[in-house]
Amino acid sequence: MSPTETETLDPRVRRTRQSIVEAFTDLLDQKGFQAVSVQDITQQAGINRATFYAHFPDKFALLQRFVEEEFHQEVEKRMLNACQYSNHNLHELIVAVCEFVGNTHERCPVSEEHFQSLVEAQVRTQVHGLLNHWLEKIPTIAGTPVSRERAATAASWAIYGLATEWSRASRQPPVAQYADEVVPLVAANLGLTIELA
Amino acid sequence: MSPTETETLDPRVRRTRQSIVEAFTDLLDQKGFQAVSVQDITQQAGINRATFYAHFPDKFALLQRFVEEEFHQEVEKRMLNACQYSNHNLHELIVAVCEFVGNTHERCPVSEEHFQSLVEAQVRTQVHGLLNHWLEKIPTIAGTPVSRERAATAASWAIYGLATEWSRASRQPPVAQYADEVVPLVAANLGLTIELA
DNA sequence: CGACTTCTGTCGTCTAAGCAACACTGGAGT
DNA sequence: ACTCCAGTGTTGCTTAGACGACAGAAGTCG
Numbered sequence: 230m231s232p233t234e235t236e237t238l239d240p241r242v243r244r245t246r247q248s249i250v251e252a253f254t255d256l257l258d259q260k261g262f263q264a265v266s267v268q269d270i271t272q273q274a275g276i277n278r279a280t281f282y283a284h285f286p287d288k289f290a291l292l293q294r295f296v297e298e299e300f301h302q303e304v305e306k307r308m309l310n311a312c313q314y315s316n317h318n319l320h321e322l323i324v325a326v327c328e329f330v331g332n333t334h335e336r337c338p339v340s341e342e343h344f345q346s347l348v349e350a351q352v353r354t355q356v357h358g359l360l361n362h363w364l365e366k367i368p369t370i371a372g373t374p375v376s377r378e379r380a381a382t383a384a385s386w387a388i389y390g391l392a393t394e395w396s397r398a399s400r401q402p403p404v405a406q407y408a409d410e411v412v413p414l415v416a417a418n419l420g421l422t423i424e425l426a
Numbered sequence: 427m428s429p430t431e432t433e434t435l436d437p438r439v440r441r442t443r444q445s446i447v448e449a450f451t452d453l454l455d456q457k458g459f460q461a462v463s464v465q466d467i468t469q470q471a472g473i474n475r476a477t478f479y480a481h482f483p484d485k486f487a488l489l490q491r492f493v494e495e496e497f498h499q500e501v502e503k504r505m506l507n508a509c510q511y512s513n514h515n516l517h518e519l520i521v522a523v524c525e526f527v528g529n530t531h532e533r534c535p536v537s538e539e540h541f542q543s544l545v546e547a548q549v550r551t552q553v554h555g556l557l558n559h560w561l562e563k564i565p566t567i568a569g570t571p572v573s574r575e576r577a578a579t580a581a582s583w584a585i586y587g588l589a590t591e592w593s594r595a596s597r598q599p600p601v602a603q604y605a606d607e608v609v610p611l612v613a614a615n616l617g618l619t620i621e622l623a
Numbered sequence: 624c625g626a627c628t629t630c631t632g633t634c635g636t637c638t639a640a641g642c643a644a645c646a647c648t649g650g651a652g653t
Numbered sequence: 654a655c656t657c658c659a660g661t662g663t664t665g666c667t668t669a670g671a672c673g674a675c676a677g678a679a680g681t682c683g
Contacts, residue, residue: 240472241639241670244441266660275437277641282662438640438669463630474671479632 246284248274250295261337262292262344289347296351303329304359314363316412322359323388323408323415326352330392331400349389357385360419384418391415443481445471447492458534459489459541486544493548500526501556511560513609519556520585520605520612523549527589528597546586554582557616581615588612 252273256265267288271278285291303325304310312318329352337344360381391411395404402410449470453462464485468475482488501507504518526549534541557578588608592601599607 239639239671240474244445244472245640248441267662268660275441277437278661279642279663280640283640287662436641436669442670464632465630475631476633476672477670480670484632 242284245274245276245280248276249281249284249291250298253291253295257336262288262341289343292344292347293351296348297355300325300329300352300355304355309359312363313366316416318363319415320408320412322356323391323411324404326356326388326392327395327400327404327407330389331396334393334396353385353389356388357381360384364419380419384415387415387418439481442471442473442477445473446478446481446488447495450488450492454533459485459538486540489541489544490548493545494552497522497526497549497552501552506556509560510563513613515560516612517605517609519553520588520608521601523553523585523589524592524597524601524604527586528593531590531593550582550586553585554578557581561616577616581612584612584615 249270252270253265256269256273260269265288267278267281270288270291271281285294304322307321307325309318309322309325330348333345333348339345361377364377364381391414395401395407401407446467449467450462453466453470457466462485464478465475467485467488468478471478482491500522501519504522506515506519506522509515527545530542530545536542558574561574561578588611592598592604598604
């Protein structure tokens with residue numbers, strides 16, 4: 230969307246960022262977040278260590294960016310970005326968060342607090358933004374009891390919480406069913422009872 | 427082996443060369459050699475066009491390097507580099523050339539003369555070098571009728587010719603059998619009747 | 624034929640990345 | 654306590670690559 234963020238960028242920058250992220254992904258699966266050093270990453274990526282610091286202040290900033298992109302990708306894959314609010318889309322969003330959180334938990338033990346809290350914050354932020362985006366397209370009901378902002382906040386927290394519970398419950402029941410069952414809860418948070426295709 | 431050629435190299439150089447080669451491979455399969463432009467390659471590789479010319483004088487030089495590396499890889503895969511002469515190794519070498527030529531023909535129509543002749547020259551050169559390497563290890567027979575050089579030349583041409591024939595005959599019979607059948611021919615060229623495991 | 628397009632190869636300028644130092648921190652060992 | 658050591662950030666200088674512009678070669682079309 231914004232030409233600043235994604236497209237219009239020096240190819241060199243694009244490539245090194247990509248190779249950093251790729252190296253990070255590999256190492257994450259191999260050793261877990263705590264154990265990977267900046268040295269590891271740069272070595273695996275085939276870049277100089279100083280170059281890393283030209284792009285990210287530290288390991289944590291990289292993780293942040295990483296989660297941001299991974300989850301954003303998950304969202305785009307399900308075409309939730311371009312869509313408007315509907316129970317079906319809400320369902321899909323919940324599925325996306327569940328699977329992302331599930332994968333995260335299996336990738337890195339819950340014991341790594343740094344890791345988990347960073348993931349949580351990032352995912353919630355994006356879900357919040359997405360919900361806000363959806364709600365903006367809906368004309369305000371006269372005498373709205375809660376602001377869009379707060380509805381989005383409540384719902385995004387709820388979604389993330391439900392996703393972690395599902396993950397901890399060994400992913401039972403199947404995502405689709407679980408999402409079906411909890412959609413009403415979140416819809417309630419949004420203060421909406423709209424029914425769309 | 428030589429630190430000059432492969433390992434001790436600026437990571438940037440390594441990466442851009444690799445991305446050029448990768449882009450070239452893709453485009454070769456898509457459009458054939460004639461149709462790919464330097465622009466295509468650099469665009470696909472995500473590098474600047476001027477950068478391409480910093481590495482290769484033109485499209486043909488790239489093809490040369492490409493074939494060189496591909497075939498060299500094929501040879502190393504079969505561990506023919508470190509080995510000495512034996513009928514078995516000769517067999518393996520013939521198989522390698524047959525399969526390489528076969529793949530080349532299916533990748534690019536024979537009508538592209540530039541392409542084909544460049545491949546031929548490159549492969550023959552490497553086969554020649556390899557045979558020479560093998561022959562050097564064998565003590566000269568008193569009153570040698572032909573020089574090692576010439577034996578290697580004759581054999582390398584013979585091998586390439588036999589490989590193209592096999593390819594044009596729709597790869598019949600199976601490589602292993604075909605190689606079995608023609609080993610004596612080549613061995614004769616080499617002026618050797620040695621029998622080793 | 625000339626006008627037009629696309630690709631080529633080259634050059635000068637600017638910036639990203641490499642590299643080799645550096646001082647610093649925290650943890651492991653003896 | 655101490656040293657040792659592996660990792661961290663940071664810096665100055667060098668080099669590879671980006672970018673834009675250029676003239677020329679090679680089709681293509683009217």
